[in-house]
Amino acid sequence: MLELDAITVASPERVLVRRLCARVAGGEVLAVMGDSGAGKSSLLALLAGTLPPGFIASGRILLNGRDIGALPTAQRRVGMLFQDDLLFPHMTVLDNLLFAIANRDSRAQRVLQAEAALRRAGLEGHGGRWPASLSGGQRARVSVLRALLAQPQALLLDEPFSRLDAALRQRFRAFVFECIREQACPAVLVTHDVQDVPAGAQVIELAPEPDSA
Template sequence: MNGQVHPSLELRDIVIRLDGKPLVALDGTVAPGETLTVMGPSGSGKSTLLAYLAGFLPPAFDACGRIVLGDRDITDLPAERRGIGLLFQDPLLFPHLSVAGNLRFGLPRHMPDKTTHVRRALADVGLSGYGERDPATLSGGQKARVALMRLLLSAPSAVLLDEPFSMLDTELRDEMRHLVFSHLRAAGLPSLLVTHDQKDTAATRGRVIELGG
């Protein structure tokens, strides 16, 4: 959103095991502006992979390999220092904050003129004038738009998407797919999407990896 040049996301020989058995094996690079899709049946390790990349893999799992963002090896960093943004099935808006408050929360602490950034972000997703609204009064699609802009305003270096459209009405999914992936491409962010939906995959216009055969 701000013209920043983002690095590639490199997944170097990642192997995740459970009870000694390999669950996920992945090696590759996600270029800036590209979305790599990971598909597979329940239990194939999709969510486990996201947890490892984000930095909150449960201790029951054993993982090796390196996660590299540009020239930064982030494998051993805590989640809050990795520079990775997350978009989930649920928008997870803070109920005690207004729409504008949710967006301000995503902005870096010392960024000047936060009000202008928030106003522009709302206009960018067709929600001008919604800043003082209670998130509970928004539709599912509107909440998803606010969650997307909060993510982008936080200036991540890469993005993980965990089936972000699955809770939306069917008629909203195409609209949100276009909105999300066009913004990620425009921002030049390397992204990894986990999904069951082939239409999500088609919307990314990127590569697909199948887990679990």
């Protein structure tokens, strides 16, 4: 469960988010919409622990009952999925996935986990390929697998569908939301497109306030 309790975010010029409250259960999606400059990216940065200096934030971020607001990014157990796949070009697909899996397991066990994930994504046999040899849709699927293999307790989606063509976008959306449901991971999706919002998702529309922070 991800809980946002009276979250306020302000830039030096104005309030972007004021006293936002939301609860996102495992497998559910909170969709955050709004025009450019409305505070969507700032909200994600706050949740990830990467809010730039000069911004002011208050409120509590609770993840499975733990207040993560003061923790560094690496300790929050929050995954990120961006517009670009951000795969390591010098690593094979398999090694990209192994990078995300905790080293507490043997390499053989980690390889089995990665190969099982590739099969689920329809990418069986692609582990030895380089990211540059994959199609855009294949790279996008590998990026989702890598994010989820790290076993995040929450997932942040920063317009991950925006650069895909219409046909691929629809299939990739379905794949991402299916993975979120299967892993029972609460997710926060930032998007400009209402078609990116899955059925049954909570939707919050952000609009910046004109007054000075």
